[in-house]
Amino acid sequence: MTSTVQGYANDSATAPLKPYRFERRDPLPHDVQLDILYCGVCHSDLHTAKNEWKNTVYPFVPGHEIVGRVTKVGSAVKAFKAGDLVAVGCMVDSCRECPSCKEHLEQYCDQMPTFTYNSSDKHSGKMTYGGYSTHIVVDENYVLRVPKEYKEEDLPGVAPLLCAGITMYSPLRHWKIGKGSKVGVVGLGGLGHMAIKIAHALGAHVVLFTTSPGKTADAKKLGAKDVVISKNPEEMKKHLKSFDFIIDTVSADHNLDNYTELLKRDGVLCLIGVPEHQHPSPNIGNLIFGRRSIAGSIIGGIKETQEMLDFCAKHKLKAEIEMIPIQKINEAYERMLKSDVKYRFVIDIASLRK
Ligand SMILES: [Zn+2]
Ligand SMILES: [Zn+2]
Structure with a gap:
């Protein structure tokens, strides 16, 4: 079973991002489904959208700095429940068996982790689609908890912590x-x-x-x-x-x-x-x-990402951001190329639900 997602994608290196509908799986026993509230805009989103690393598969849905609220969990999930504030970063899975995975360093997985976007999805066999979308379904082992110290108004500034x-x-x-x-x-x-x-x-x-x-x-x-x-x-x-x-x-x-x-x-x-x-x-x-x-060095493991979120919450750290509606994403990319942002754009995903 699947559900329909409203997202933003582009379909070639030179095409702008535009509305795109696609399907995501319903939660399997170990999955968490979340409504995305905010998604940070990372330079990797732009590099991948423009196929600068020569590996982009289109249509491409960017976004790997995700903060959202759990709407549904699979039957075996104990650590999360509907209503929890959670986050998803650059990875949604990995082999779980190689030395790096066993040492909580999934970012260095021998098989390459399954990245949140433009990566081969173990479940669908298609590509993973990122956080420029209304909801996402992720294995519970790759979902982070947003620390309680953060208030609603902090959440846009929390999103960029997941990659930057x-x-x-x-x-x-x-x-x-x-x-x-x-x-x-x-x-x-x-x-x-x-x-x-x-x-x-x-x-x-x-x-x-x-x-x-x-x-x-x-x-x-x-x-x-x-x-x-x-x-x-x-x-x-x-x-x-x-x-x-x-x-x-x-x-x-x-x-x-x-x-x-x-x-x-x-x-x-x-x-x-x-x-x-x-x-x-x-x-x-x-x-x-x-x-x-x-x-x-590249990103960090899941355990360390949780540690980082807890550290940032304790020290009241978040990113300096400029919030945008998704309809301004192409303009935001233009401005990023000119370093005209202090210091991260964050998409208000409510703009995608209208
Ligand atoms: Zn990034
Ligand atoms: Zn591995």
Whole structure:
């Protein structure tokens, strides 16, 4: 049995998103069905809609920063009930048997996790459709709980935590950032602004690297102690060999040496963005002299995503957002390409029910 969903999709790399109706399965014994309230707009939505990663299957329904309310649960579900506020992030399933899945690191599943959109659906055999839609059905093991501390009016700002938030939280935790750590954040966008907030809440001394002097005041409001204009070599030099950790959210190709030389001995430069053209090969001397590392990281596991939501609730953290009706989504994509958003668009899914 299935139910009809109203969503938004596009049907080619150059086509805009428009209304699209499709079917979702009725809850199986371990499924949770939720009405979607808000869905964040991630850069991955845009990259996939435009087939920039050359793997998009159309029609394509984006959205993996989902907050909603449970409407129905399967017969075996104990942890959730109708009325609960829940969230769904970038994954809706994984193999559950490989070493990564067994260690709660489903994002590194050997078989690749089933992503919330544009992934092969184990149940239907078709592609998964994301959160630009009225409701979704997800296995209970991949559903998160929205902490009670969040009020109704906080929920739009909670949605981006499901991708932007966890993408920053997981590496900061993995590299044990806390009091006494000096952390650099490269780029102030949807990801960077969450990195500043979370690293600050973890007790770190946070420095933003940006190319735009206009962002200084905002970065400080978000929790940065210092702002460095990265195209000014003099300013950069002041921070030589001083960072424990630098998280680089910029996806355009750039010279990584400017950052590796700012790391202390054993410091780590962690890359989050996937550049369309490779970064220039880094200077190996910078790595050897100082035992420094260049690393990468992607989202976080389900258990850690819950931990991140609980941490953010405790520290009263949420994303800075601009809410839009779904009818403005194509315009929002245009504005994202110009970095004209502070710092995340969130779709009010009520606009889809009208
Ligand atoms: Zn995302
Ligand atoms: Zn696995």
